[in-house]
Amino acid sequence: MIQESENTLKVAQQAFEHLIHGMATGEWEALLNMLTEDFTLWFPMGKFHGSNVGKERAREFFQYVSDSFSPGLKLKSLDSVTSNETTAVFEFRDEGVLFEQPYKNRVAVSFDVRGDQICGYREYFGSDGKSY
């Protein structure tokens, strides 16, 4: 049980690093390579609101994130990491430029882990995009 929890945290932390890298550079392959074929992603609103299924849809989503935030979205602070045997939640603040407007937000991202892969992702917004 402890070993499973340690593995979950390790895998999720790797995924989080790849998420931050993708947000900053638009390079998503490292994160996409960690996803299971039945990967599901839940997003709070907009074009990808709701449940998105599969790796191709995930690729479209992450590309959309990069297309929206130019020249990139930076991690401002990682506020908390919590986990259980299957899931890890990362609370963080990020900033960048969204469609040419200054953007600051708080975010919570939840990764579900299966083995050494990510099978689920849920995003939650902690602020209004203007301040954190």
Added chain:
Amino acid sequence: MIQESENTLKVAQQAFEHLIHGMATGEWEALLNMLTEDFTLWFPMGKFHGSNVGKERAREFFQYVSDSFSPGLKLKSLDSVTSNETTAVFEFRDEGVLFEQPYKNRVAVSFDVRGDQICGYREYFGSDGKSY
């Protein structure tokens, strides 16, 4: 370390139960009794957007939640509970009536624990208030 984590989870779960009770009934004393004097609450938007400090401000916030959702906000499902030594995060779905409109949402709430009390609360929205 393990004992501290177990205590954190136990205290946070108690707070979560009181949160759900307050959401459903408008009775907030049980939750308010768990808060430290320096309690801080972060909310994503609206009247209480940003950082809210102290128990009196917390009381105003939770009363505002009950005033907005009449006859009450119900827990639909608890999707995940993760924790570390100081913090626990609850991902859940809720539903009710918000200003006379049907309301459904996903929420992540993070509780910071100090001893047998709650010293911090951060809320994140996982959907648009219309579907979960």
